[in-house]
Amino acid sequence: MTQPVTIIMIEDDEGHARLIERNIRRSGVNNEIVSFQNGTDAMKHLFGADGSGVVQKGNALLILLDLNLPDMTGIDILKHIKENKYLKASPVVVLTTTDDSQEIKRCYELGCNVYITKPVNYENFANAIRQLGLFFSVIQVPPAAT
Amino acid sequence: MTAEGQRRRAFWQILLFAAGLLVLTVISAGSVYLVNKAREDSKWVVHTIEAENQINNLLLEVRRAESALRGYLLTVGPEFQADYEKAAAAIIPALDRVTRLTRDNPAQRENIEKLSAALETRLGQFAREIAAIRQGQPDMATALAREAAAQGATTMIGNAARAMIEEEERLFRLRSANADHSQTLAASMTGIGSGLVVVLALISIWLVRRSGSARDEAEARLRDANLNLEAVVDERTADLREANDEIQRFAYIISHDLRSPLVNIMGFTSELEELGGDVFRRIGSLAHAPAGEAPLAPAAPGGVALEGADKQLAEDFSEALGFIKSSIAKMDRLISAILNLTREGRRDFQPVKIDTRELIEAIVTTLAHQAAEAQAEIHVEPLPDLVSDRLALEQIFSNLIDNAIKYLRPGVPGEIRIRGRTKLGYAIFEISDNGRGIDPKDHQRIFDLFRRAGTQDKPGQGIGLAHVRALVRRLGGTMSVSSELNAGSTFTITLPIAWNVSNRNRDR
Structure with missing residues (x-):
């Protein structure tokens, strides 16, 4: 059962979202990208109205997550995803401006798969995203429910 | 109680004593x-x-x-x-x-x-x-x-x-x-x-008791004042700590949040640059294309030479973008510096026993290349050992030694000397050089963030000394500089020999 992987992008800054999307496309990844600008909408989409996550059962998801959101921290979203039985197998890429080592450590401890800091140097940024695209093309994303 | 009052009482007591003697x-x-x-x-x-x-x-x-x-x-x-x-x-x-x-x-x-x-x-x-x-x-x-x-x-x-x-x-x-x-x-x-003597004795006793009670009262007031002072000092210290923490948080949040738009500015500037390249290539190919040919023929990148006004426009465009990009890069460096400083301010120190001489020898080894380039010799004299945070000490000394190598007088072989001694539970370190020195009017300024002094011929952000001073203060020490222009500088650091983790934990 191969199903196209949907990329869920949770990023409050429109500019960042646009830059990320553009660079993902440039790296040749054509999967559907669903973007959310705040945590509440993203949570609703991921976990459904009842909060159980059953709505995503059988979907293959890859989640791009910013840590600094207006309504909640990305860390909380990460924690919820990794505690949910339907979603915990979905890879989570944390993509944020924070480069604090404590924060990075915390994210990996909570089960984040990749942590990328957004560098101001655009070349580095674009490279990182393109490599992420490469990464997307080689990883096998399991469906959310097993 | 005034000195005048005391003198008057002493006078009265002597008078009473004399009167008693006379009566007897x-x-x-x-x-x-x-x-x-x-x-x-x-x-x-x-x-x-x-x-x-x-x-x-x-x-x-x-x-x-x-x-x-x-x-x-x-x-x-x-x-x-x-x-x-x-x-x-x-x-x-x-x-x-x-x-x-x-x-x-x-x-x-x-x-x-x-x-x-x-x-x-x-x-x-x-x-x-x-x-x-x-x-x-x-x-x-x-x-x-x-x-x-x-x-x-x-x-x-x-x-x-x-x-x-x-x-x-x-x-x-x-x-x-x-x-x-x-x-x-x-x-x-x-x-x-006899009656008179008794009366005089009674007055004397009364006077003695009064001065005694005045003394007791003064002592009590002094004690109260001391207690009060301690409470006030504690209160102020707590206030200062709170203010300091707030500034740290503020700096952290500000610098962090400033970074987010900067990513966009930089990103879209780069996009704009790429777009600009495309636009000018189109213009070039259009200008060169003979009439009637398809204008949308793909041009080889950079293969089309612009001429006259078009070339000028392209140059102005890339110059403007260049300024924007270099400014963004500079702003990013400043924000990173603030972030690093606040991060350093939030890091918990781990006091360990440190062989200071070994620590400084290690720093000198890592800086040996720069020192050789600047023809500088570094002398490390015997130094007192400390219990303190190793990383902080490394940063302090490497910044200071690095500065000493960096700001030597051109053409004069450098001589950098690191001395140490102890005094009253504090270790005093002196890092002196024979470099270009610092004008006394700049002695305060050099410790300010992003401020530098003297000839600006070396790369730097003006962060090092601000960082060093912040570290020294967090370690419970003080630092100062004595220097004259062209006469070398001596940076003096005073650190507690045994830094106690508890006085830091109390801040938290």
Whole structure:
């Protein structure tokens, strides 16, 4: 059962979202990208109205997550995803401006798969995203429910 | 309590003491004088009584002589004659004694004269009567006795003696009154003096107690002030810590949030640059394409040379983008610097025992390349060991040694010296060089964030010393600089020998 992987992008800054999307496309990844600008909408989409996550059962998801959101921290979203039985197998890429080592450590401890800091140097940024695209093309994303 | 008040109290106490001493002296002298006077008065009283006694004794002798004579006259017994002889013989010595005792009184002298005259007369009569009896003429003796009685010599003797006794009694009364008076005076003087001394002592005690209570009160106030001061200091320290923490958080959040738009600016500037490249390539290909050819033929990148006004436009465009990009890069460096500083401020220190010399030798080794390039020699003298945070110390010393190498005088071989000593639980380190030095007016400025001083010929953000000072302060130390332009600099760091983690944890 191969199903196209949907990329869920949770990023409050429109500019960042646009830059990320553009660079993902440039790296040749054509999967559907669903973007959310705040945590509440993203949570609703991921976990459904009842909060159980059953709505995503059988979907293959890859989640791009910013840590600094207006309504909640990305860390909380990460924690919820990794505690949910339907979603915990979905890879989570944390993509944020924070480069604090404590924060990075915390994210990996909570089960984040990749942590990328957004560098101001655009070349580095674009490279990182393109490599992420490469990464997307080689990883096998399991469906959310097993 | 004022110094004036203290001086006044001391003056009063000395005055009281002096007054007490004076009163005691006066009482002693007065008592001695009065006691002497009382003794004198008593002596006079005794003298008076003695005089009276002697007068009475004289009268008694006269009476004895008279009665013995009468007995002899009646019986002519030889025992009466012997009695008479004895009495008559005692009269004159008794008179002499009276005379001697009353010699001091002119009134008595007069009486004595009368008395002795009367006595002489009476003794003469006695002698004549005795002679008449011896010659065996008792009648004649009787007649003589009668005659003598008629003459009243006995009465005269009695009168004179009474006058004398009266005088002596008057004197006795006078003198005993005097003696009484003296004694009363002595007693009251002693009493009043003792009272005065007691009163003075009471005042003294009161003064001492008052000054004692004033001292206690001052001590209590001092203690209160001390406690209060400590509380105030604690409060202020807590306030400062809170303010400091707030600034740290603020700096962190600000620098963090500033970064987010910067990513967009940089990203879309790059996009714009790419777009600009595409646009100018299109213009170039359009300008070069002969009329009628398809304008959208893909041009090889950079393959089309722009001409004239188009070239100028393309250059202006990339110049503008270049300025934007370099400014963004600079802003990013500043924000990163603030982030790093705040991060350093939030890091927990781990105090460990540090071999300072080894730590500095390691830093010197890593900087050996730069030092060789700058022709600088680094001398590390014996240094005291510390208990402190290793990373912080490494950052402090490597920043300072790096600065010393960086800011040497061109053409002068560098000499950098690291010295250390201990004083009162603190280790003092000095990093001195013979470099270009710092103008004294810039000594404060060099510790400010993003501020630099002197010739700006070396790359740098103006962060190092601000960072070093923040670290030194967090480690409970202080740092200072002494330097003159072109005369080298010496940075002095004072750190506690044993940095205690608890005084840091209290901040949290």
